[in-house]
Amino acid sequence: MNKIPTLSLFVLLHLASIFAIFPERMIAATSKGHWMAITLLFAVELGVLWFYLKALSLAPGKTVIDICRETMGAWITRLIMLPFMTFLLIELLLLTYYQAVEIKAVLLQRTPVAAISALFVLLCLYGAWKGLVVMVRASMGWIFLFMPFILFSMFISIKNFRFHYIFPLWDADLSFLFRSDFYVGTVIFAGFLFLGMTATKTKIGFGKTAAAVGIIYMFAMASVYIPLLIFGQETVLHLQYPMLMASDTVDLEWVVFDWLPSFYVVSSSGLGVIKVSVLLWILVAILQQLFAPILDRRWILSVVSVLLYLACQWMPNSGTLNSYLYVNSYFCLYATIGFPIIAYFAARQHRKKVSG
Amino acid sequence: MRRGLLLKGIVMFIITLLLSGCWDTKDINKEYLPAVMGIGKGKTEKYRIILQVPNASGRTQFLEKEAKSITKAIDLIQTDAEKKIVLVHLRLLLIEKELAEQGIDNIVDFAVRANDISIKGMVAVVDGDFEKTLYHEISPTPEVSSYDFFNEEAGWTPNQSIIRIWEAYRSLNSYSEEMAIPMLKNGEHTLFVFKGTAVMKEDRMIGTLDQEETLLYNLFKGRYTGGTIELARNTSVLIENANIKHHREWSEKGPSLTSDITLNVVITESPKGVNNTQIEKEMREQLNRKFNETLAKIKGYRSDVLGIGLLYRPLLSEGDITAWKSQWFPALKQRINVEVNVLNEIYFKNTDQDQNQGGMLKSR
Numbered sequence: 155m156n157k158i159p160t161l162s163l164f165v166l167l168h169l170a171s172i173f174a175i176f177p178e179r180m181i182a183a184t185s186k187g188h189w190m191a192i193t194l195l196f197a198v199e200l201g202v203l204w205f206y207l208k209a210l211s212l213a214p215g216k217t218v219i220d221i222c223r224e225t226m227g228a229w230i231t232r233l234i235m236l237p238f239m240t241f242l243l244i245e246l247l248l249l250t251y252y253q254a255v256e257i258k259a260v261l262l263q264r265t266p267v268a269a270i271s272a273l274f275v276l277l278c279l280y281g282a283w284k285g286l287v288v289m290v291r292a293s294m295g296w297i298f299l300f301m302p303f304i305l306f307s308m309f310i311s312i313k314n315f316r317f318h319y320i321f322p323l324w325d326a327d328l329s330f331l332f333r334s335d336f337y338v339g340t341v342i343f344a345g346f347l348f349l350g351m352t353a354t355k356t357k358i359g360f361g362k363t364a365a366a367v368g369i370i371y372m373f374a375m376a377s378v379y380i381p382l383l384i385f386g387q388e389t390v391l392h393l394q395y396p397m398l399m400a401s402d403t404v405d406l407e408w409v410v411f412d413w414l415p416s417f418y419v420v421s422s423s424g425l426g427v428i429k430v431s432v433l434l435w436i437l438v439a440i441l442q443q444l445f446a447p448i449l450d451r452r453w454i455l456s457v458v459s460v461l462l463y464l465a466c467q468w469m470p471n472s473g474t475l476n477s478y479l480y481v482n483s484y485f486c487l488y489a490t491i492g493f494p495i496i497a498y499f500a501a502r503q504h505r506k507k508v509s510g
Numbered sequence: 511m512r513r514g515l516l517l518k519g520i521v522m523f524i525i526t527l528l529l530s531g532c533w534d535t536k537d538i539n540k541e542y543l544p545a546v547m548g549i550g551k552g553k554t555e556k557y558r559i560i561l562q563v564p565n566a567s568g569r570t571q572f573l574e575k576e577a578k579s580i581t582k583a584i585d586l587i588q589t590d591a592e593k594k595i596v597l598v599h600l601r602l603l604l605i606e607k608e609l610a611e612q613g614i615d616n617i618v619d620f621a622v623r624a625n626d627i628s629i630k631g632m633v634a635v636v637d638g639d640f641e642k643t644l645y646h647e648i649s650p651t652p653e654v655s656s657y658d659f660f661n662e663e664a665g666w667t668p669n670q671s672i673i674r675i676w677e678a679y680r681s682l683n684s685y686s687e688e689m690a691i692p693m694l695k696n697g698e699h700t701l702f703v704f705k706g707t708a709v710m711k712e713d714r715m716i717g718t719l720d721q722e723e724t725l726l727y728n729l730f731k732g733r734y735t736g737g738t739i740e741l742a743r744n745t746s747v748l749i750e751n752a753n754i755k756h757h758r759e760w761s762e763k764g765p766s767l768t769s770d771i772t773l774n775v776v777i778t779e780s781p782k783g784v785n786n787t788q789i790e791k792e793m794r795e796q797l798n799r800k801f802n803e804t805l806a807k808i809k810g811y812r813s814d815v816l817g818i819g820l821l822y823r824p825l826l827s828e829g830d831i832t833a834w835k836s837q838w839f840p841a842l843k844q845r846i847n848v849e850v851n852v853l854n855e856i857y858f859k860n861t862d863q864d865q866n867q868g869g870m871l872k873s874r
Contacts (some may be wrong), residue, residue: 186828263625263626321824386684
C-alpha cells in the first residue's frame with residue numbers, strides 16, 4: 155500500500171462521519187463552547203492512534219489480528235474481537251440506513267428506502283469485493299471528485315454568518331462529558347481502524363498521520379461551526395441535517411448551483427459508500443480469519459451484505475436509529491479506544507516472545 | 511470473451527432495473543410550478559391559500575382554496591387542478607396582515623418542514639387588499655418576476671427590508687433577535703409597492719416602520735449598499751459605506767449601548783452655495799434625530815428587532831442570554847451617534863475650501 159493514498163483514505167473515512175452524524179451530535183452535546191468537545195475528541199484520537207501505530211510498528215508485516223492471535227491464542231482473540239464486530243455490524247447498519255434516509259429526504263422523495271438502500275448496499279458490496287487495496291487507490295479519485303463541492307459549499311455560506319452566535323465560548327464545567335450525544339460522536343474514530351487490518355511492510359509514521367488528523371480537525375470544526383454561525387445554537391438544535399440546511403441558505407443566481415444541498419448529499423453519500431465498504435471489508439476479514447478460515451471471503455461478504463440489506467429494511471424509523479446510536483457508542487468506545495490499547499500491549503508481548 | 515458478455519448482460523439488466531424506477535415520474539409539462547404563495551385568512555376556514563403559477567406564455571394563473579391547514583388547502587387545489595402542483599420553485603410567501611398579527615409561527619414552521627419548499631424563499635406581509643395584491647398582474651413580460659422585487663442581484667434597495675424563510679425560522683427560535691418583515695401591496699405599473707416594515711415580537715406583528723425608518727434599520731444592520739438619503743434644500747447623498755462601532759456597557763441596572771455610525775457619502779445632488787461642511791453638519795443633525803426617534807419607537811414595541819441581543823452575547827452567561835428578551839432588553843439604554851464624512855462630489859471639485867481658486871467663480 156502506498157502512503158499518500160492510504161492517508162487520503164484515512165481522511166475520507168473521517169470525513170464520512172463528519173458529513174453524516176458528527177455535527178448534529180456535537181451540537182446536541184453542548185450548548186456552548188463546542189470547540190472544547192471537538193478538541194477533546196481529537197486529542198483522544200491522537201493518543202489512541204499513537205498506541206495503534208506503535209503496535210503495528212512493533213510487529214511489522216502483521217495485522218492486529220495476527221498480533222493478538224499469536225500472543226493470546228485464538229479463543230481470547232475471538233472474545234476480544236466480538237464487541238469489535240458488534241460495533242462494526244451496528245455501525246454498518248446505522249450508516250446505511252442514515253444515508254438511505256438522507257438521500258430519500260433530499261433527492262428522491264418518492265423512492266422507497268428499500269430501493270435506495272439496495273443500490274447503496276450493492277455499491278458497497280462492490281467496493282468491499284474489490285478489496286482494501288483497490289479502495290485505497292480509489293480514494294484519490296474520491297478526493298478529486300468530492301472535495302471541490304464540499305469546499306465550495308462550505309466557503310460560500312460564509313456570506314450568511316452571524317459571528318455573534320459563536321458565544322458563549324467557554325464551557326467551564328465540561329457539560330458535554332455527561333451527554334450521551336458526545337459519545338455518539340466517537341464514531342468518527344472508526345476511520346483509523348483499517349490501518350491495522352492489512353499486512354504491510356510500509357510503515358505509516360505517526361507524524362504524517364497526525365498531520366492528517368489536523369486536517370480532519372479543521373473540517374470537523376467547520377462542520378459544527380458553519381451551521382452554528384448561520385442559524386445559532388437555539389435554531390440548529392432543531393435541525394436533523396445542519397450542514398445540509400446551511401448549504402441551502404446560500405442564494406446564488408447561477409443556475410447550476412441553484413440547489414447546493416443536492417451536491418452536498420451526493421458528496422456525503424459518496425463518502426458514506428466508501429466508509430461502509432471499508433467497514434464491511436474489515437468485518438469480513440475478521441470473520442474469515444478468526445471464525446471461518448475455510449470459507450471464501452467473497453461468500454462471507456455476500457451473506458453479510460444480504461443480512462445488512464435485510465436489517466436495513468427492518469429499521470422502523472429514525473427513532474430506532476437514534477436509540478441504536480446510543481447503544482453503539484459503548485461498543486464504539488471499546489473498539490476505538492480499548493482495542494488499540496489492547497493491541498499495543500499484545501504487540502509488546504509479541505515482540506518479547508519473538509526476541510526472547 | 512464469454513465472461514465479458516456476461517458482465518455486459520448484467521450491466522444492461524441493472525440499467526433496466528434502474529430505469530423502471532421512473533414509473534411514477536411526472537413530466538415537467540404536467541406540473542404546476544407556483545412562484546408565489548399567498549396565505550390569507552379564510553372566510554370560512556382558517557387559511558386561504560392563493561398560488562400564482564407563471565406559465566409559458568408569460569401570463570399568470572391563479573389557484574385558490576380554503577382549509578384549516580396549509581397542506582390541506584394545497585391538497586384541495588390539487589384535487590381541482592389539471593396538473594400536479596410542485597412547490598420547489600416557490601420563492602415568495604405573502605402573508606395577510608391580519609394573519610401576521612395573530613402569529614406566523616405555524617406558517618414558517620410549515621415552510622421549513624416541507625422539504626419541497628426552498629428555505630431561501632422570501633417572506634412578506636400584504637398591507638392592503640390581500641385579494642387584489644395576490645390577483646394583481648402586469649402586462650405579460652416573462653422576464654419580470656415577483657421574486658426580483660427582493661433579489662439583491664436585481665431590484666432590491668436598502669429602502670426595503672428583506673427576510674428569508676430560514677431567517678424567519680431563526681428569529682422564531684432565537685433568544686437574541688426578532689425579525690422585521692417587509693410589507694407590500696399591489697402596484698400600479700409595477701408588481702408591488704413597498705409599504706414599510708412589519709416589526710415582529712416573537713411570531714406576532716406588533717408595529718410598523720415606514721420606508722425612511724427602514725433605511726435606518728438597514729443601515730444599523732450594515733445593509734446600506736446604494737442607499738440614498740435626502741436632506742432639505744434639494745441635497746441628496748449616496749451612502750458609499752458605513753462604519754458601525756458599538757460600545758457596550760453592562761451595569762447592575764442593565765445594558766447600555768452607544769453606537770457610533772460613520773457614514774462615508776458622496777454628494778449626488780446639491781444646490782450651489784452650500785458647502786460640504788454645512789451638508790455634513792445638517793445631515794448629522796438630521797440623522798441623529800431620526801435615528802434616536804426610530805430607536806424610541808422600536809423600544810416602545812419592546813421588540814429587539816435590531817438584534818442587539820446578539821451584540822451582548824459575548825458578555826452574557828447562558829442564563830442571561832435566555833433572559834435577554836424578557837429581562838434585559840426592556841432595560842436597555844441605547845443611543846446612536848452619527849458622523850458624516852463627504853468623500854467627494856463625484857465629477858466636481860470641492861471649491862469652497864480653497865478660496866484662491868475662486869477668483870473667477872460665478873456665484874449662483
